[in-house]
Amino acid sequence: MSTTEQPTTDAAPSPALPDGPRGLLIGGEFVDAADGATMAVHNPATGEVMAEVAVAGQEDVDRAVRVARDAFVGAWRDVTPSARGKILWRLADLLEENADELALIESLDNGKPLAEARGDHGFSAEVFRYYAGAATKIDGRTVTPSAPGPWHAYTRREPLGVVGQIIPWNFPLMMAAWKVAPALAAGNTILLKPAEQTPLSALRLGELFLEAGLPPGVLNILNGDGAVTGAAIAGHDGVDKIAFTGSAETGRKIVHAATGNLKKVTLELGGKSPNVVFADADLEAATAGASAAIFSHMGEVCIAGSRLYVQEDVFDDVLAGVADNARALKVGPGTDPGTQLGPLVSVEQLARVTGYIEDGLRGGARALAGGARHGDRGYFVEPTVLVDVEPDARVVREEIFGPVLVARPFKDPEDLAREANDTRYGLAAGVWTKDLSKAHRAAAELQAGMVFINTYGAIDPSLPFGGYKESGWGRELGPDGLDPYLQTKTVVVAL
Ligand code: NAI
Numbered sequence: 027m028s029t030t031e032q033p034t035t036d037a038a039p040s041p042a043l044p045d046g047p048r049g050l051l052i053g054g055e056f057v058d059a060a061d062g063a064t065m066a067v068h069n070p071a072t073g074e075v076m077a078e079v080a081v082a083g084q085e086d087v088d089r090a091v092r093v094a095r096d097a098f099v100g101a102w103r104d105v106t107p108s109a110r111g112k113i114l115w116r117l118a119d120l121l122e123e124n125a126d127e128l129a130l131i132e133s134l135d136n137g138k139p140l141a142e143a144r145g146d147h148g149f150s151a152e153v154f155r156y157y158a159g160a161a162t163k164i165d166g167r168t169v170t171p172s173a174p175g176p177w178h179a180y181t182r183r184e185p186l187g188v189v190g191q192i193i194p195w196n197f198p199l200m201m202a203a204w205k206v207a208p209a210l211a212a213g214n215t216i217l218l219k220p221a222e223q224t225p226l227s228a229l230r231l232g233e234l235f236l237e238a239g240l241p242p243g244v245l246n247i248l249n250g251d252g253a254v255t256g257a258a259i260a261g262h263d264g265v266d267k268i269a270f271t272g273s274a275e276t277g278r279k280i281v282h283a284a285t286g287n288l289k290k291v292t293l294e295l296g297g298k299s300p301n302v303v304f305a306d307a308d309l310e311a312a313t314a315g316a317s318a319a320i321f322s323h324m325g326e327v328c329i330a331g332s333r334l335y336v337q338e339d340v341f342d343d344v345l346a347g348v349a350d351n352a353r354a355l356k357v358g359p360g361t362d363p364g365t366q367l368g369p370l371v372s373v374e375q376l377a378r379v380t381g382y383i384e385d386g387l388r389g390g391a392r393a394l395a396g397g398a399r400h401g402d403r404g405y406f407v408e409p410t411v412l413v414d415v416e417p418d419a420r421v422v423r424e425e426i427f428g429p430v431l432v433a434r435p436f437k438d439p440e441d442l443a444r445e446a447n448d449t450r451y452g453l454a455a456g457v458w459t460k461d462l463s464k465a466h467r468a469a470a471e472l473q474a475g476m477v478f479i480n481t482y483g484a485i486d487p488s489l490p491f492g493g494y495k496e497s498g499w500g501r502e503l504g505p506d507g508l509d510p511y512l513q514t515k516t517v518v519v520a521l
């Protein structure tokens with residue numbers, strides 16, 4: 027079934043990619059790889075190559091680790107907490123001053139609509155400001171031991187050292203912000219590896235950090251793929267911690283790679299998050315919320331509300347509304363004015379998402395909207411709503427990471443909780459009801475790191491973000507997001 031406007035072949039040419047750094051950022055300079063290796067960066071709206079960036083091999087990773095270690099025990103250690111905070115705040119200002127350019131870079135590289143890129147970057151600026159304020163509030167405690175004394179005992183909160191940060195392609199600049207901001211606030215130095223699909227906004231971020239006054243070597247940016255560059259960082263004995271966002275499969279590889287020096291690891295992995303609409307909900311709000319939960323950012327969102335559970339009396343009405351919303355979305359290049367759903371990030375992701383849709387339809391699912399690729403140029407997929415799906419179908423169990431919703435009716439809250447929790451994941455959940463006690467009972471019952479009530483995906487720099495079960499280890503954002511970048515030292519003095 028083909029429901030959206032057809033093809034994009036005769037669309038206007040994409041706007042030109044702004045100039046910007048294309049090298050590796052090591053020691054405060056953008057440089058070529060030691061072996062000269064480069065890789066192509068594609069525009070997912072057209073499939074065309076837009077740029078070439080340098081690719082870090084083992085030698086570059088080794089050098090970046092040395093540079094980051096030198097900065098950690100050198101220039102960066104002498105920067106006061108207040109001065110660290112000022113650099114982060116200045117960086118936030120620079121993100122806003124360069125908002126148009128950064129949004130264009132992101133939209134061309136990732137595919138997302140300009141308005142969504144702008145929203146990501148505004149949020150990123152606020153994350154930098156939140157942790158700018160945190161830099162001056164990192165305190166230990168004085169402690170009174172009970173052993174025969176007298177004693178003077180206290181704790182210090184110290185940075186870990188050199189941290190490796192490996193990020194995905196769905197929110198390229200925002201994922202960098204979530205990782206870089208708390209790490210710098212805490213006084214660490216960084217090796218950041220952007221996703222191979224979307225390196226450009228992170229490179230521009232590196233350039234802005236130098237403009238903001240960050241000393242050379244504190245933030246190093248190493249482009250490259252996962253198997254070589256990512257694995258070299260994750261397995262490096264000179265790296266004290268890895269923070270990773272991406273697939274559960276790669277998360278497992280990172281855990282294995284970390285065993286050499288037992289580096290600390292935090293993981294933000296995938297999800298298959300249930301979004302639950304009770305019959306007593308504000309159905310108009312719930313319908314709009316359920317649509318946005320799966321179709322914003324092309325559904326390439328770890329917290330996407332990708333499993334919709336609607337109480338049976340209102341199932342048909344809500345699903346008809348969600349399908350109408352899906353059909354009404356304007357699909358096109360992210361840089362076209364008015365686009366609401368851009369292309370998927372890569373040809374691999376296009377194959378993956380259309381493969382899931384076909385698998386679902388073969389297994390007996392019915393598409394109320396969408397159900398196929400959109401057009402024949404670029405990596406577009408129709409916003410898709412699948413019903414008549416069984417609980418054990420792959421489309422119900424596995425993360426699709428595209429604009430594909432599966433929906434099932436439920437009778438009573440007990441059945442609902444059992445089915446909603448029947449997943450290896452536990453990232454987020456949504457609940458729509460006007461009944462307060464029902465809402466809070468569901469919030470307690472759902473196994474998820476974040477529960478959204480009468481809204482979906484409401485995130486904030488102050489709110490901890492992370493997963494239960496196989497959705498991850500640790501939290502980002504909020505005070506909890508600073509902890510993984512600090513370690514506690516106890517100092518005991520016999521008086
Ligand atoms: P991925 O998890 O392989 O890639 C994420 C990052 O990890 C990239 O920077 C990549 O270069 C790096 N990486 C890959 N292999 C590595 C290794 N062995 N060692 C160190 N770093 C490595 O995700 P991919 O392949 O791009 O997407 C596949 C699926 O993963 C998606 O369809 C989606 O389901 C899920 N995913 C989830 C994300 C989330 O936000 N939770 C983000 C991206 C993907």
Ligand code: MG
Nearest residue numbers: 252272273276
């Ligand atoms: Mg991969």
